[in-house]
Amino acid sequence: MELFRDDGCLTDEGLQALLDGTLDELGRLEAAEHLSFCDRCLDRYTALLTGSALEQPARDLSRPVGRTILIRLMQNVYGRMVVAGVAAVLALTLWRGGSLGLILARNASSLEAYVPEQIDPPAASKLPPKSNYTEPPRPEEKTSVARRAHEAVSSLWDALTGAADEANTTN
Structure with a gap:
């Protein structure tokens, strides 16, 4: 009895022998290895095991479950x-x-009980003397390029709007 056909799949006799358990140890191992990767032979073997087509469910349950x-x-x-x-x-x-x-x-009266009172700032007498404090340089004290450009554009704008105002008043 041949276990495999020329195309490499199990023969019908080989599948039946595997099902009956009449194959030797080597034949059983070869058939099991082939069934692990050949879907066609696995389908044929499953059909032989079940003896008939798989039963259909009595009704379709996909819609109610979904x-x-x-x-x-x-x-x-x-x-x-x-x-x-x-x-x-x-x-x-x-x-x-x-x-x-x-x-x-x-409900403001009940809320006021939960809000703490305003804390007054410390008195001027409690502040440290000014000799201990040095003020950082202020940016507007320095004349930067951006500041000079802003002043130039502002004066130009004032001159243009002033000239336009004079032209409107003379007309």
Whole structure:
């Protein structure tokens, strides 16, 4: 009995012998190795094992299961997003409508208990003497190129607008 055909696949007799268990150890190992990578022979062997075509389910369950998954997903994710969106819209409506100010004004007495009092700045007598403090140089004291350019453009603009004002008054 030949185990393999010329194209390298298992023969029908080889598959039946593998199913019956009449192959020797080497033949069983070769057949198992071939079934591990040949899908056609594996399908034929599976068909022999089952004896007939695979049974069809009584009804298609993909739609009800898909609908159930979608409903639960919407309940978990979209439901939470809708609640958060409604809360945000309500808060913005109260804020923009002025109702939030009225609510806070009515409860101002209870809020004042939680707000600390204003702390006054230290008195001038507690400040260190000015001899200990050196002021950093101020940028406007230095005449930089940018400052001079700004002054030149400003004076040019003033001259142009002044000339335009004089022309308008003489006409």
